[in-house]
Amino acid sequence: DDIEKDLLVIFGGTGDLTNRKLVPAVYNLFNQVGEGKEPMRVLIIGRRDWTREEYIENVKPWVKQFSRLEYTEEKWNLFKDQLDYYKMDISNIEEYKGLFEYFDSHYSDYRMLFYYAVAPRFFDPITRGLGQKEWTEGRAKVIVEKPFGENLEDAKRLFKDMEVMFGRDYIYHIDHYLGKEMVQNITTLRFDNMIFRSCWNKDYIESVEISAREQVGVETRGGYYDKSGAMRDMVQNHLFQILSILAMEMPEKDSPYAVTVAQQNVLQAIKPMSKENLDKHLVMGQYSGYRSEDKVDPESKTETYAAMAVFIDNPRWEGVPFIIRTGKKLDKRETNVVINFKKANENQFANRLHFHIQPDEGVKLSFNIKTPGLSYDTQKVDMDFCQSCDVNAHANTPEAYERLIKAVSDGQHFLFSQWPQIEYSWKWVDEAVNLWKEAGSRICLYEPGTRGPKEADDMIESFGTHWYSSKEV
Numbered sequence: 001d002d003i004e005k006d007l008l009v010i011f012g013g014t015g016d017l018t019n020r021k022l023v024p025a026v027y028n029l030f031n032q033v034g035e036g037k038e039p040m041r042v043l044i045i046g047r048r049d050w051t052r053e054e055y056i057e058n059v060k061p062w063v064k065q066f067s068r069l070e071y072t073e074e075k076w077n078l079f080k081d082q083l084d085y086y087k088m089d090i091s092n093i094e095e096y097k098g099l100f101e102y103f104d105s106h107y108s109d110y111r112m113l114f115y116y117a118v119a120p121r122f123f124d125p126i127t128r129g130l131g132q133k134e135w136t137e138g139r140a141k142v143i144v145e146k147p148f149g150e151n152l153e154d155a156k157r158l159f160k161d162m163e164v165m166f167g168r169d170y171i172y173h174i175d176h177y178l179g180k181e182m183v184q185n186i187t188t189l190r191f192d193n194m195i196f197r198s199c200w201n202k203d204y205i206e207s208v209e210i211s212a213r214e215q216v217g218v219e220t221r222g223g224y225y226d227k228s229g230a231m232r233d234m235v236q237n238h239l240f241q242i243l244s245i246l247a248m249e250m251p252e253k254d255s256p257y258a259v260t261v262a263q264q265n266v267l268q269a270i271k272p273m274s275k276e277n278l279d280k281h282l283v284m285g286q287y288s289g290y291r292s293e294d295k296v297d298p299e300s301k302t303e304t305y306a307a308m309a310v311f312i313d314n315p316r317w318e319g320v321p322f323i324i325r326t327g328k329k330l331d332k333r334e335t336n337v338v339i340n341f342k343k344a345n346e347n348q349f350a351n352r353l354h355f356h357i358q359p360d361e362g363v364k365l366s367f368n369i370k371t372p373g374l375s376y377d378t379q380k381v382d383m384d385f386c387q388s389c390d391v392n393a394h395a396n397t398p399e400a401y402e403r404l405i406k407a408v409s410d411g412q413h414f415l416f417s418q419w420p421q422i423e424y425s426w427k428w429v430d431e432a433v434n435l436w437k438e439a440g441s442r443i444c445l446y447e448p449g450t451r452g453p454k455e456a457d458d459m460i461e462s463f464g465t466h467w468y469s470s471k472e473v
């Protein structure tokens with residue numbers, strides 16, 4: 001397309017995500033704009049009766065606190081000119097006419113990047129509102145947050161509407177885990193190193209662990225979270241993305257969509273959770289005190305913790321458990337992946353490959369050596385690469401949102417989830433949650449600040465391993 005200037009229009013413009021992540025990300029991008037390039041402008045859509053100046057004063061402390069790049073008054077003063085504010089009720093279809101007039105008078109030569117940073121119930125009115133205008137091809141792109149809809153049916157309908165309105169190629173489903181440095185690195189590690197590429201299958205790998213522990217609770221998001229739960233908030237999107245990158249076949253190099261097709265094939269091949277295995281392979285937990293959080297049902301059975309073992313029905317992975325867990329209010333914030341290799345022989349240690357995704361970033365490989373000295377015993381040692389220890393590498397790593405907003409502008413569609421991926425992962429998660437509900441919604445309580453339910457430890461131990469932490473040797 002020949003339009004060079006982007007206007008990022010954020011619905012839900014005064015929400016937490018916008019303040020903490022999106023506006024700081026645009027500030028960072030602004031400070032890295034190349035010579036001769038137009039910086040992105042931002043139009044915040046909010047319900048509050050603010051002037052542009054009032055909005056700017058309001059968002060300033062957020063940018064100060066959350067920008068990755070250095071904050072100075074001088075930089076802020078340059079950046080703030082990029083910000084604009086428009087007041088409207090986004091659920092009222094009539095009010096979009098006024099918005100279109102505003103676009104025509106202020107932004108007629110801009111390309112629109114519409115960011116849906118709102119709860120899924122607003123996706124529909126925004127789409128219908130915006131759909132009252134004809135958008136010429138490529139004039140508008142849409143960026144949608146997760147969860148995309150409240151269940152599979154809802155998601156299908158929403159996607160159909162958006163596709164008609166904007167065209168499939170202009171819809172960007174954001175999954176910020178795909179913007180994380182070490183998640184992107186999994187592909188390089190797997191395919192650009194013969195030592196890993198050659199043994200990445202059931203003959204050499206015993207099990208795979210994917211763990212995302214959080215220390216935070218539901219904070220101010222009780223209303224959203226209570227409808228969603230850990231399965232829809234984290235597993236359906238972020239963790240299934242990681243799973244599918246770990247398990248996919250090697251994508252054909254020459255197509256940017258090849259990666260997403262390879263991922264999609266994995267998601268399609270995950271065996272549905274079965275009734276017989278439900279108790280053995282799925283553990284749902286809830287932290288004590290969750291039910292008294294603001295906007296949470298006092299009798300809620302929503303899971304704030306989920307652990308599960310899934311199996312992929314294809315020749316590469318037959319019989320290999322992928323064991324996943326995530327939870328809120330746990331002992332630690334840490335996301336990591338562990339590949340447990342098979343033992344070379346009974347008396348030795350199994351090789352393990354760790355991906356440290358956050359907060360530390362790095363890769364660690366453990367292997368056997370002869371115990372030094374006269375002994376012929378074998379002992380385990382580690383090779384440890386810490387990317388986050390390298391100050392320069394760390395400082396240059398863009399925030400996930402920064403990378404992804406730029407990618408929308410550049411049309412890098414492959415950094416986003418594609419509809420079939422969302423469809424398959426929704427389907428799996430919906431079925432598993434429904435089975436669990438039919439079986440009585442067993443929920444294991446755990447104390448805040450702990451490792452989560454003991455049942456999840458027992459589950460992973462039944463596969464001959466345990467949850468490895470990044471610091472563990």
Ligand code: BG6
Pocket residue numbers: 176214233234
């Ligand atoms: C979001 C979830 O998508 O990811 C939150 O809605 C969760 O509940 C967050 O806390 C975790 O992201 P990160 O980048 O902190 O691991």
